Amino acid sequence: MSTLNLTLLTDLYEMTMMQGYFKNNNNHTVVFDAFYRTNPSGGGYAICAGVEQVIEYIENLHFDADDINYLRGLHIFDEDFLAYLADFHFSGDIYAVPEGSVIFPRESLIKVIAPIMEAQLVETAILNIMNHQCLIATKAARVCYAAEGDGVMEFGLRRAQGPDSGTYGARAAIIGGCKGTSNVLAGQMFDVPVLGTHAHSWIMSFPNEYTAFKEYARLYPNACTLLVDTYDTLGSGIPNAIRVFTEMREAGINLTNYGIRMDSGDLAYLSKKVRKMLDDAGFTDAIISASNDLDEYLIQSLKSQGATITSWGVGTNLITSKDCPAFGGVYKLAAIADDQGGFIPKIKLSENTEKVTNPGNKTFFRIYDKESGKIKADLICLHDETFDTDQDMKLFDPNEPWKKTTLPGGSYTMKEMLVPVICQGKRVYDTPPVMEIQKICNQEKETLWEENKRFTNPSKIHVDLSQKLYDMKQSLLSEMSR
Numbered sequence: 221m222s223t224l225n226l227t228l229l230t231d232l233y234e235m236t237m238m239q240g241y242f243k244n245n246n247n248h249t250v251v252f253d254a255f256y257r258t259n260p261s262g263g264g265y266a267i268c269a270g271v272e273q274v275i276e277y278i279e280n281l282h283f284d285a286d287d288i289n290y291l292r293g294l295h296i297f298d299e300d301f302l303a304y305l306a307d308f309h310f311s312g313d314i315y316a317v318p319e320g321s322v323i324f325p326r327e328s329l330i331k332v333i334a335p336i337m338e339a340q341l342v343e344t345a346i347l348n349i350m351n352h353q354c355l356i357a358t359k360a361a362r363v364c365y366a367a368e369g370d371g372v373m374e375f376g377l378r379r380a381q382g383p384d385s386g387t388y389g390a391r392a393a394i395i396g397g398c399k400g401t402s403n404v405l406a407g408q409m410f411d412v413p414v415l416g417t418h419a420h421s422w423i424m425s426f427p428n429e430y431t432a433f434k435e436y437a438r439l440y441p442n443a444c445t446l447l448v449d450t451y452d453t454l455g456s457g458i459p460n461a462i463r464v465f466t467e468m469r470e471a472g473i474n475l476t477n478y479g480i481r482m483d484s485g486d487l488a489y490l491s492k493k494v495r496k497m498l499d500d501a502g503f504t505d506a507i508i509s510a511s512n513d514l515d516e517y518l519i520q521s522l523k524s525q526g527a528t529i530t531s532w533g534v535g536t537n538l539i540t541s542k543d544c545p546a547f548g549g550v551y552k553l554a555a556i557a558d559d560q561g562g563f564i565p566k567i568k569l570s571e572n573t574e575k576v577t578n579p580g581n582k583t584f585f586r587i588y589d590k591e592s593g594k595i596k597a598d599l600i601c602l603h604d605e606t607f608d609t610d611q612d613m614k615l616f617d618p619n620e621p622w623k624k625t626t627l628p629g630g631s632y633t634m635k636e637m638l639v640p641v642i643c644q645g646k647r648v649y650d651t652p653p654v655m656e657i658q659k660i661c662n663q664e665k666e667t668l669w670e671e672n673k674r675f676t677n678p679s680k681i682h683v684d685l686s687q688k689l690y691d692m693k694q695s696l697l698s699e700m701s702r
Contacts (some may be wrong), residue, residue, distance in 0.1 A: 227281055228290070230344040235291070238337045239301045247335045249312070249557040251581045254330035254346055256323075256549040257574055260358050260541065264678030265668060267361050267661060268321045268329055269392040270353030271641065272651040274314070277345050278642055281310045310338050314642035315583070319651065320395055320661035321637065322668060324598055324683050327584045329354070329549070331638055336556075343551040351547040352385065353392040359516075359541040360396025361665060363534050365673055366516040368523060371531045373415045375402035375511070376539025389539045395657050397665075398534075410654045417481055423450040429457065433464045441468060444478040445509060453482060453490055454497070462501045479507030481533070487512065488525035495528035507531050515543070516675065552577045567696045573619055579696055580689065585634045587613070587627070588667065595667050596632060601686035609634055618685040618693075 241247055259266050283291075283305040291297050291305070312334020317323060330346055332339045364372050374393035380386030383405075390406035400413035407414035418436055426432035429451060437444045446464065448457025461480050469475060480498075482490055487510050498506045509531035510522075519532055536542060554577065555563035565579035584600040585607065597615055599607075607613065610629045617623040641649035652660070671679035685693065 225280060225282065225284060225287070226277055226345060227283055227341075228287055229277075229348065230341060234340050234344055236296065237340050239297055241337050241340070242301050242304060243298075247337050249333065250336045250339050250553060251555040251563060252332040252339050252343070252551055253328040253554050253577075253582070254332070254343075254350060254549055254551045255326055255328050256351075256354070256547055257325050258548060259325060259680075260355055260547060261362065261544040261675075262678075263358065263362060263675070264672035264680055265358075266323045266354055266547075267357035267396050267664075268317045268323045268354060269319050269357035269395045269657075270350045270388075271316045271319045271330075273349045273353070273388065274316065274330065274346055275641055275647055275649065275651070277349065278310050278314065278342065278645075279647055281308075281342070283308055308338075309645060310334065310342070310642070311645045312338050312642070313640065313644065315638040316641045316649075317637050318639060318660070320657040320659075320664060322595070322664045323354070324681050326578065326683050327598055327600055328582065328638060331582070333581070347549050347551055349388075351549045353388060353395075354549070355541050355544070355547040356389045356392035356539065357396040357661070358547075359538055359544075360393040360398050361661070362516040362675070363514075363519065363532075363538055364397030365665075366519040366523070366675075367532050370529070371399045372397065373400050373402065373509075373531070373533045374398040374535075374538055375416065375533050376535035376537075377401075377403045379536040380539045386539060391654055393538060394654050395661050397658065397662065398538075412654050417445040418447060420447060420450045420483075423447065430460045430463060433460050434467070437464050437468055441473050442477060444468070444475075445507065446480050447483065448480045448494075449482050449484045453485060454493055458494055458497050462497065462503065465503055465506070466501065475503070475505075477507075479509060479531070481509040481511065483511045487529065488522050488527040491522075491528040492526060509533060511535065513537060520675070554579055555581045565692055565696060567693065567700070569697075569700055576697075578685065578689065579693055582689065583636055583638045584683075585636050587615075588633045588635070590631050590633055593667060594669050595672075595681055596627065597682040597684055598637075599634075599684050599686055601689050602692070605686055605688060607634060614687075615682065615684045616690075617682065618690055621690070 288302050288306055315331040317329050374390055377386040380389055387406045390401040390403040391410050394412045400415035402416045404414055423429055423432040433446050446461045448461055491508055494508055508529050510529045511533035514532055514534045515537035552568055553566050555565050558564050563581045567579040568577040570576055581603045582600055583603045584598055586598055587596045589596050612629050613627040615625050
């Protein structure tokens with residue numbers, strides 16, 4: 221993506237609005253917030269991913285000659301506007317939640333402060349990137365939670381909606397907790413582990429199953445995972461795998477990182493039978509891996525049935541987030557600069573309460589229980605507000621303000637979540653390597669309560685407004701109603 225010109229990766233109405241602003245000499249600095257309203261799959265949280273690709277997009281944002289000629293050919297845009305585009309570059313500031321962070325609805329994942337023509341243009345690409353990668357990272361986190369510490373491999377490339385979804389989806393899945401991917405291009409681009417064994421076609425291309433296993437073991441003695449369900453898992457596959465493992469051991473090969481994979485059948489029943497057969501043969505450390513349309517719900521069910529699977533390959537349902545295929549992020553205007561260097565707050569109204577936006581130039585803080593390190597709440601506030609953790613903090617639900625709680629001073633800590641990534645059009649943030657982001661994500665997930673992680677009716681972390689922001693919002697609502 222860093223070498224691709226994605227400037228025209230935008231909706232046409234962004235361009236027509238840009239020309240409208242240009243013709244009206246309206247290029248005031250504005251604040252836009254990118255956020256989402258509902259956690260995917262009915263969950264209690266989401267995972268932030270995609271910020272690095274947003275930064276790369278902004279760094280390479282320009283209209284080249286082919287872009288200008290194409291826009292001219294649409295017969296929509298005037299020559300003076302096209303001349304402006306020829307010298308276009310992004311000059312604003314962008315703040316973002318670091319990748320791997322746990323996130324919740326209604327809080328800004330990306331905040332853009334820029335002249336309105338620039339801020340309008342980047343809306344579509346920011347949402348395209350963040351919506352996809354946050355979705356897949358969240359799905360991966362759920363799958364890994366269901367696996368209870370077992371290794372999870374992402375291998376959905378062939379079922380992904382195109383090369384970009386497969387490759388950047390793999391990146392997001394690694395951030396969410398997967399130990400590796402089958403996608404070799406993702407391995408090259410992002411320096412993440414690539415994993416894989418062989419297909420049924422390998423077995424079928426040999427005269428018999430034993431020969432296929434024996435040849436694979438000869439080629440890959442230190443990564444020998446044999447696919448045992450081509451013909452008959454218990455009657456043929458496992459006996460032949462045990463025969464090959466025995467020959468390897470007798471030949472003095474130190475068996476490490478070895479085992480079997482199943483891709484069909486009753487995985488709970490078969491895995492228990494397979495485990496006994498391997499153990500009885502002396503291969504107690506052999507890995508039992510499984511695939512076959514797995515997701516977090518099926519993995520959790522198999523675990524509850526006593527399945528002895530210790531490694532999970534998850535493809536279609538992960539890379540497409542099949543049960544919840546869209547993240548639903550939005551990008552809303554929150555403030556317009558005035559002549560004194562401040563910002564005039566703006567609010568969007570709706571008959572749906574959840575679609576009423578939070579006005580102003582904002583940031584948000586994460587509030588942790590000091591003793592446990594767990595998240596107590598998130599607090600959206602105006603960007604210049606400060607807080608003293610030694611003082612009592614009153615929190616209330618912005619939609620049901622009679623619901624209140626008070627955190628005693630000294631019982632909590634706070635961390636501002638938005639960090640600058642672009643300043644005056646230039647990168648000011650170094651994204652950690654993907655495997656380092658995964659470690660950050662694992663630490664972030666530990667700040668959730670177990671009740672937040674369950675799949676059915678999870679407890680939700682409250683996202684509250686500061687008193688100043690709440691008062692501002694109520695004042696604007698009252699003004700608009702008049």
